[in-house]
Amino acid sequence: MKILAIGDPHGNLSKLKRIPIKGVDLILLTGDIGKADLARKISFENVERKKKGLPKKKLTRKEEKAIDNEVMKSSIKILKYLSKFAPVYTIQGNVGLDHSKINKIRKVSLIKNKLRNINAVRIGFLEYFIDTCWIRDFKPFDYRESMKKAKKETDKARRVLKKFKNVDILICHQPPYGILDKVTWKKAPKHYQGKHAGSKVILDYIKKTQPKYVFCGHIHEGKGMKKIGKTEVYNLGIAGYKILKVKK
Numbered sequence: 001m002k003i004l005a006i007g008d009p010h011g012n013l014s015k016l017k018r019i020p021i022k023g024v025d026l027i028l029l030t031g032d033i034g035k036a037d038l039a040r041k042i043s044f045e046n047v048e049r050k051k052k053g054l055p056k057k058k059l060t061r062k063e064e065k066a067i068d069n070e071v072m073k074s075s076i077k078i079l080k081y082l083s084k085f086a087p088v089y090t091i092q093g094n095v096g097l098d099h100s101k102i103n104k105i106r107k108v109s110l111i112k113n114k115l116r117n118i119n120a121v122r123i124g125f126l127e128y129f130i131d132t133c134w135i136r137d138f139k140p141f142d143y144r145e146s147m148k149k150a151k152k153e154t155d156k157a158r159r160v161l162k163k164f165k166n167v168d169i170l171i172c173h174q175p176p177y178g179i180l181d182k183v184t185w186k187k188a189p190k191h192y193q194g195k196h197a198g199s200k201v202i203l204d205y206i207k208k209t210q211p212k213y214v215f216c217g218h219i220h221e222g223k224g225m226k227k228i229g230k231t232e233v234y235n236l237g238i239a240g241y242k243i244l245k246v247k248k
Contacts, residue, residue, distance in 0.1 A: 001025045001119050003244040004086070005171075007236025008093060008217035011035030011074035013081060015239040021085045024243070026118060029082075030217035030236060031093025031128055031173040034075030038067045039095065046141060047189045056141045071095055076105065083107040089116070092127040093173045093218065113160040115167070121246050124164035124211070128173035128218075129153035131199040138192065157201050167211040168246070173218050176203035180222035180235035206231050213244065 004024040009016060011034050021027070042063070046056050059067070075097060082088050088108045092099075102110040111125035130150040140146050164170065174197065175181040181198030197219050206214060206228045214233040223237030234242050 001121060001246050003028060003121070003169075003246055005169075005213075005215040005234070005236060005242045005244070006030070006082075007215075007223070007238060007240040008032035008173075008220065009034075009078045009239050010095075011078065012239045013078060016078065016081065019239070019241050020243075021082070024086045027082050027086050027088045028123070028169070028171055028215060029088065029090035030171060030215055031091045032095040032217060033078050033090060033093070033097065034071035034073070034095055036067075036071055036095040038063070038070050042067075044187075044189060047192075050141055051189075051191075072098060072101065075102070079105050079108045089118075089123070089125065089171075091125050091171055091173060094128045113156075115164050121168050122166060123169045123171060124161075124167045126157065126160060126164075126170065126172040126202070129157045129199075131157075131174070131177075131201055133177060133200045134197060137195050138197070154201055157199075161201065161205040164205070164211075165209070167209065168213070170202075170206070170211045170214045172199075172202055172214065172216050174199050174202065175216045175219060175222060175235050176200075176206055176214070176228065176233060178203065179226050179228065179233055180216075180224055181219045182222060183219060184221045203228070206233070215242065 002024045003026045005028045007030050112127050115124050130153050132150045132154045135147045135150045177198040177200040178196050181196050183192045183195050210230050216235050220237045222235045225234050
């Protein structure tokens with residue numbers, strides 16, 4: 001089976017069209033399918049507001065609708081293009097998607113924290129979650145509330161990963177902590193620079209279970225491949241890709 005793994009598209013259809021897709025049997029995505037320029041702009045504005053001691057800016061209904069439209073329209077366009085070539089399996093990134101709308105697209109599946117056996121290849125799909133280590137390092141608005149939420153999400157992710165046994169491929173959004181996850185993007189807030197934005201829960205899972213491959217994105221400047229033991233970890237960046245030929 002020929003598998004194509006693609007990093008966060010972020011609405012970049014022109015980049016996807018340069019990938020040699022013909023002949024693949026399966027397409028895997030690491031999340032963040034749609035364009036999220038508006039959401040990112042407001043998020044970084046709030047980071048600067050916090051530094052100045054200002055309250056967090058609340059979205060207006062008009063802004064919420066504009067963000068949703070930007071994400072969903074571009075996501076659907078990307079998925080309809082990719083699904084012409086092969087079945088597409090994706091996870092939820094930190095750029096939100098409407099599960100019901102995505103799964104209505106022919107040959108497209110948005111998988112939420114499940115293990116799938118696809119042509120005898122065991123693939124674990126872990127959706128994006130906020131790891132408590134990120135809260136401690138990056139100290140977002142409403143630290144206590146954010147940490148409370150992160151603890152719940154981190155505990156859930158840990159429970160999900162315990163069920164992912166004998167996995168050939170793990171699809172996750174953020175990289176494992178300390179591996180291809182350093183923030184160096186020039187447009188990121190200054191106090192983000194040089195910090196690790198990966199997940200310690202994912203790192204622990206990889207060290208203990210050693211899946212053959214891990215595909216992630218999220219920290220786009222971390223694009224590349226590194227090994228953790230026998231596991232090959234690929235941060236595929238924005239619409240980067242890796243083709244695997246898997247024999248079973």
